[in-house]
Amino acid sequence: MSLSETDLRAAIQRELPGVRADLENLVRIPGIAFDGFDHSEVERSAEAVAELLRGCGLEVRIVRAGGQPAVIGHRPAPPGKPTVLLYAHHDVQPVGDLALWESEPFEPVERGGRLFGRGAADDKAGVMAHVAALRAFGDELPVGVTVFVEGEEEYGSDSLDALIAEHRELLRADVIVIADSGNWDVGVPALTTSLRGLVNCFVDVRVLRQAVHSGMVGGAVPDALTALSRLVATLHDDAGDVAVDGLVGRDAAEVDYPAERLRHEAGLLDGVQFMGTGRLTDRIWNRPAIAVLGIDAPRTAEAPNAIVPSARAKLSVRLAPGQDPQAALDAVTAHLHKHAPWGAQVSVELESLGAPCSIDARGPRYDAARAAFREAWDGVEPVDMGVGGSIPFIATFQEVFPDAAILVTGVEDPDSRAHGPNESLHLGEFARVCLAEALLLMKVAG
Known part of the structure; x- marks a missing residue:
C-alpha cells in the first residue's frame, strides 16, 4: 500500500530527530580532501x-x-517505475582561520534555529536529506533509487568523470537530483537552472634575474609587483565589467536581486560600491567574473629595500553559461600577454577548469519538483534561479545521461555561509527540504 502525503509528512516529522543526530555525527568528521590534510x-x-x-x-x-572514496547505494525500481539518482558529497572545505569561528567548526552547535559547523549545510545536509526521504518511505519506496555521494567535490571532483564512466549503468536514472545548491531565501524554495563555469589559473610576471637595490635602479627598472598590479587591473574596465575579449555573457535572469539584500548577504562595507553594470542577477549569474584570489610576494614585515624580480597571482574566472572553458582560458591568456606592462615576461598556468551549465527546466518531472516544493513550503511558489558558483560535473551528467531530468536543489539559504567561517544550516528549512524530497519521489513515481 502506497503512502499518502499525510503519511509522508508524519513520517518525516518522526524521522527528523534521528536524521539531525546523524547529521551532527557527520559534521564531527573533518573529511577534507585537499592536499595536506588527514x-x-x-x-x-x-x-x-x-x-x-x-x-x-x-x-x-x-x-x-584514483581519488577520494565515493559511496554508491542502490535499490532497484518496482516494476514499471522510474529510477531516481540522488547526488550529494560528503567532503568539506578547510575551515580557514579558526579565530573567525564563533564555535568549534567540527562540533555542531545550535544557535537561533541554525546548526553551525563545517559541512552542516555544504553538503552533509544534502546527504541527510536523501537519508530522511528514504527513511520516511521505509519498505514502501515507490521508485528505484541510486544514491551517489562523492568524496572530493570541494577539491575539484578530479576523479568524478572516471567514476561515472566506470559505474555508468548503475548510475543511469530517469531523474537526477543534485542536492548541492540552495534556495532563494528562508521560506522561498528554488530550482537552480544555471550555474557558471570556472577557470582557475596562475599568472607569473618576471622582470629581473634577481632582486636589486631599489634605490640604485628604482625609477628606471620596473618591479614585478607593480607590473603584476597593473596587469591584473586591465582585466576590468573603469565600471568594473570584465574587459577580456572572448568571454561571453548573456542577459537572461528572470528575477532581480534587491541591492540591499545582496549588500547584507555579502557583508559589503559601508561606502563600497558594486562592480559592473546591468542587473545584479545578470552580473552574478550570467556574465563572466574575475577575482584575484591570492598573490605570492614578500611579506611586508620581511621585505628588504629591493626590487622584486617576480610575482605570481591566482585568478578565479567564472564563466557565463554557454562559454567554452578552454576558449575562456585562451582568451584570458591572450589578454594577459597582450597587456604585459613594460615588456614584462608573463606566463599562465592552468590549475583547473569546469564547464558552466544551463538546464531547460520544462516538462512533467520539473512540474513534479515544483509541486513538491509548493506543498513542502505551504503554497509558496518556487523560484527558478541561477547561481554564480560552479558545479562543473552537472555538465558531465547532462552529456552522459541526456534523457534524464536534472533537478539542482539544495539546503542552503543566503545566510548559510558555505565555504566561510560559521557555516550553518537553517533547521526549519532543512525540515522542508526533507519533506520536499520525499514528496518529489512520490510524485515522480506517479
Missing part, C-alpha cells in the same frame, strides 16, 4: 555514509577512481 578522515566519512545508506535498505559499495 585523508583517513575522508575514509571515515565515506564509511559513515555507507552505514547510513545500508540502514535504508540499499545495497552499498565504496568506490574510487
Whole structure:
C-alpha cells in the first residue's frame, strides 16, 4: 500500500530527530580532501555514509577512481517505475582561520534555529536529506533509487568523470537530483537552472634575474609587483565589467536581486560600491567574473629595500553559461600577454577548469519538483534561479545521461555561509527540504 502525503509528512516529522543526530555525527568528521590534510578522515566519512545508506535498505559499495572514496547505494525500481539518482558529497572545505569561528567548526552547535559547523549545510545536509526521504518511505519506496555521494567535490571532483564512466549503468536514472545548491531565501524554495563555469589559473610576471637595490635602479627598472598590479587591473574596465575579449555573457535572469539584500548577504562595507553594470542577477549569474584570489610576494614585515624580480597571482574566472572553458582560458591568456606592462615576461598556468551549465527546466518531472516544493513550503511558489558558483560535473551528467531530468536543489539559504567561517544550516528549512524530497519521489513515481 502506497503512502499518502499525510503519511509522508508524519513520517518525516518522526524521522527528523534521528536524521539531525546523524547529521551532527557527520559534521564531527573533518573529511577534507585537499592536499595536506588527514585523508583517513575522508575514509571515515565515506564509511559513515555507507552505514547510513545500508540502514535504508540499499545495497552499498565504496568506490574510487584514483581519488577520494565515493559511496554508491542502490535499490532497484518496482516494476514499471522510474529510477531516481540522488547526488550529494560528503567532503568539506578547510575551515580557514579558526579565530573567525564563533564555535568549534567540527562540533555542531545550535544557535537561533541554525546548526553551525563545517559541512552542516555544504553538503552533509544534502546527504541527510536523501537519508530522511528514504527513511520516511521505509519498505514502501515507490521508485528505484541510486544514491551517489562523492568524496572530493570541494577539491575539484578530479576523479568524478572516471567514476561515472566506470559505474555508468548503475548510475543511469530517469531523474537526477543534485542536492548541492540552495534556495532563494528562508521560506522561498528554488530550482537552480544555471550555474557558471570556472577557470582557475596562475599568472607569473618576471622582470629581473634577481632582486636589486631599489634605490640604485628604482625609477628606471620596473618591479614585478607593480607590473603584476597593473596587469591584473586591465582585466576590468573603469565600471568594473570584465574587459577580456572572448568571454561571453548573456542577459537572461528572470528575477532581480534587491541591492540591499545582496549588500547584507555579502557583508559589503559601508561606502563600497558594486562592480559592473546591468542587473545584479545578470552580473552574478550570467556574465563572466574575475577575482584575484591570492598573490605570492614578500611579506611586508620581511621585505628588504629591493626590487622584486617576480610575482605570481591566482585568478578565479567564472564563466557565463554557454562559454567554452578552454576558449575562456585562451582568451584570458591572450589578454594577459597582450597587456604585459613594460615588456614584462608573463606566463599562465592552468590549475583547473569546469564547464558552466544551463538546464531547460520544462516538462512533467520539473512540474513534479515544483509541486513538491509548493506543498513542502505551504503554497509558496518556487523560484527558478541561477547561481554564480560552479558545479562543473552537472555538465558531465547532462552529456552522459541526456534523457534524464536534472533537478539542482539544495539546503542552503543566503545566510548559510558555505565555504566561510560559521557555516550553518537553517533547521526549519532543512525540515522542508526533507519533506520536499520525499514528496518529489512520490510524485515522480506517479
